[in-house]
Amino acid sequence: MESVSSTDRELVAQAQGGDDDAFAVLVRRHQGRAVNVAYQLLRNEEDAVEVAQDAFVRMYRSLGGFRGECEFTTWLHQIVVNLARNKRRWWWRHGRERTESLDVPVESGDGEVNRQMAAASDPADVELGKLEFVQLLERRMAELPQNLREVLVLRNVEALRYEEIAAVLQCSVGTVKSRIARARDALRAAMKDEWP
Amino acid sequence: MMTCRQIEKELSAYIDGELADAARAEVRMHLDACDRCRRHLAQLEQLGNGVARLPQLAPPPGFAADVRRKISGNDTQRSWMDVVFRPVWLKVPVEAVAVVAVAVGVMFLAQHQQKRQACICYTTANEVSAASATLEARKDTDALSQLSERREVADTAPAPSGAPEPVAPASPAAVKRALALKAEPAGRPLERGADASQMTAGGHAGRASGTDATATLALVDNQQRMLIERETVLVAAVNPSLAEERVRELLNPLRGAVVEVKKGGPMPHQMRVRVPSALVAKFKEQLAEINADPRLRPGLVRSRQLAAVATDEKKMTEKLEKPEEEPMTELEIQIVEPLKP
Numbered sequence: 001m002e003s004v005s006s007t008d009r010e011l012v013a014q015a016q017g018g019d020d021d022a023f024a025v026l027v028r029r030h031q032g033r034a035v036n037v038a039y040q041l042l043r044n045e046e047d048a049v050e051v052a053q054d055a056f057v058r059m060y061r062s063l064g065g066f067r068g069e070c071e072f073t074t075w076l077h078q079i080v081v082n083l084a085r086n087k088r089r090w091w092w093r094h095g096r097e098r099t100e101s102l103d104v105p106v107e108s109g110d111g112e113v114n115r116q117m118a119a120a121s122d123p124a125d126v127e128l129g130k131l132e133f134v135q136l137l138e139r140r141m142a143e144l145p146q147n148l149r150e151v152l153v154l155r156n157v158e159a160l161r162y163e164e165i166a167a168v169l170q171c172s173v174g175t176v177k178s179r180i181a182r183a184r185d186a187l188r189a190a191m192k193d194e195w196p
Numbered sequence: 197m198m199t200c201r202q203i204e205k206e207l208s209a210y211i212d213g214e215l216a217d218a219a220r221a222e223v224r225m226h227l228d229a230c231d232r233c234r235r236h237l238a239q240l241e242q243l244g245n246g247v248a249r250l251p252q253l254a255p256p257p258g259f260a261a262d263v264r265r266k267i268s269g270n271d272t273q274r275s276w277m278d279v280v281f282r283p284v285w286l287k288v289p290v291e292a293v294a295v296v297a298v299a300v301g302v303m304f305l306a307q308h309q310q311k312r313q314a315c316i317c318y319t320t321a322n323e324v325s326a327a328s329a330t331l332e333a334r335k336d337t338d339a340l341s342q343l344s345e346r347r348e349v350a351d352t353a354p355a356p357s358g359a360p361e362p363v364a365p366a367s368p369a370a371v372k373r374a375l376a377l378k379a380e381p382a383g384r385p386l387e388r389g390a391d392a393s394q395m396t397a398g399g400h401a402g403r404a405s406g407t408d409a410t411a412t413l414a415l416v417d418n419q420q421r422m423l424i425e426r427e428t429v430l431v432a433a434v435n436p437s438l439a440e441e442r443v444r445e446l447l448n449p450l451r452g453a454v455v456e457v458k459k460g461g462p463m464p465h466q467m468r469v470r471v472p473s474a475l476v477a478k479f480k481e482q483l484a485e486i487n488a489d490p491r492l493r494p495g496l497v498r499s500r501q502l503a504a505v506a507t508d509e510k511k512m513t514e515k516l517e518k519p520e521e522e523p524m525t526e527l528e529i530q531i532v533e534p535l536k537p
Binding site: 020024027028031032034035036039040045048049052053054056057060061130133134137138141152153155156157159161162177180181184185187188191195 | 205207208209212214235239240242243244246247248249250251252253254255256259260262263264266267
């Protein structure tokens with residue numbers, strides 16, 4: 001029986017040996033990360049959950065080919081980012097833009113309600129000014145090109161180092177550095193009215 | 197000493213702690229002395245914090261169970277797919293072989309289609325014999341006497357033996373009957389035979405003569421050749437109406453005629469014309485002259501599909517009573533816009 005305290009590598013090795021429970025531990029351990037990254041990239045709850053689940057399914061099916069050359073989380077990020085890109089392409093092909101914003105009310109059985117999010121913020125941050133700033137930032141983020149949004153999410157949400165981001169996106173560290181700088185400059189320009 | 201512009205480029209990496217020590221020290225020194233760059237830095241930091249505070253989504257209850265269900269639900273398919281596609285060294289060759297196999301299959305089908313098209317006339321001839329046999333079985337004297345009379349005239353040509361001959365003797369009613377037999381499900385041959393004989397007696401009894409039979413024969417031969425030779429020809433023209441007019445002008449001296457014109461809608465401007473078989477080559481040459489696009493030469497672009505030929509068989513039965521004087525070939529002309537360079 002694998003322990004929850006086992007490292008990812010140990011659990012992957014056990015899963016590669018046919019231990020499905022070890023893989024289930026990996027899923028439970030990283031499901032929050034997968035769902036949130038997908039959500040940050042897609043801004044659509046349903047599709048984010050689907051992408052995250054499909055990422056784990058794909059990982060399970062590719063376990064035999066995983067040689068441990070990168071961290072399990074890097075592998076997970078790679079797949080989630082790729083599936084999110086595919087999902088966006090699917091939207092584009094079908095003429096759909098499913099991006100949704102926090103401040104867009106949605107219909108429910110009881111009438112209009114705002115989307116329920118997992119609150120990661122410090123309650124102290126939920127001051128009116130900061131909340132408005134974050135909501136505006138969210139809209140501006142949604143307008144960024146996909147490749148710029150990816151680097152910002154991996155850096156500022158997942159707190160990955162440039163080297164790790166380069167491994168996820170399979171590009172050079174220099175590319176990551178310039179993309180992050182461009183993304184922030186674009187956001188800064190888009191938020192110019194917000195600066196004192 | 198770095199300028200503000202150079203420093204701005206490094207600020208993003210600076211706040212992420214991704215600068216080398218020397219560059220980091222230089223940026224820090226600049227920031228100590230430059231208010232503008234400090235403001236810029238503060239804005240970038242605020243953005244970074246804002247992105248980290250964007251609304252997040254937690255996995256719904258039952259997420260892991262759903263993953264497990266998806267995995268087990270497709271497990272059979274996975275194992276089969278894995279056997280074939282997972283090894284990279286096998287993936288490319290397998291896919292290459294699949295592509296070649298599909299290509300060969302398509303070519304084979306195309307050839308087969310052409311052969312079938314060529315065989316249509318033979319099939320029709322055989323069915324004519326089958327129809328006359330049915331009539332004999334019914335001993336319908338009126339129809340049988342007509343059929344025999346026509347056969348006598350037609351049998352001056354070598355009779356079909358084993359291998360199918362392109363032309364078989366037949367009365368219009370027999371041909372009609374043969375085609376009707378082909379269209380109807382099997383199971384009522386005698387009743388259908390009776391219907392055919394009644395039609396023959398009512399429609400053609402007064403015209404049963406040797407000359408008529410020969411004309412009919414020529415018509416069958418003619419119609420069969422028409423089916424085989426039928427082609428679609430592309431003509432490029434900027435003004436389709438003008439092109440149609442030119443085609444009509446070409447047809448008059450060649451004893452050709454326009455059968456049908458389709459225009460409007462999403463399909464290209466189409467003309468169905470009939471030209472004496474002997475003059476088809478000349479007609480095509482003249483068509484080339486009205487072509488606005490020198491890269492598009494009229495010629496056989498695609499052969500008719502079998503389904504279309506079957507439709508023509510039906511039309512053929514309707515036109516049997518109006519025999520044409522000489523073998524005609526039917527051409528479908530599509531008037532399209534010239535290709536852009």
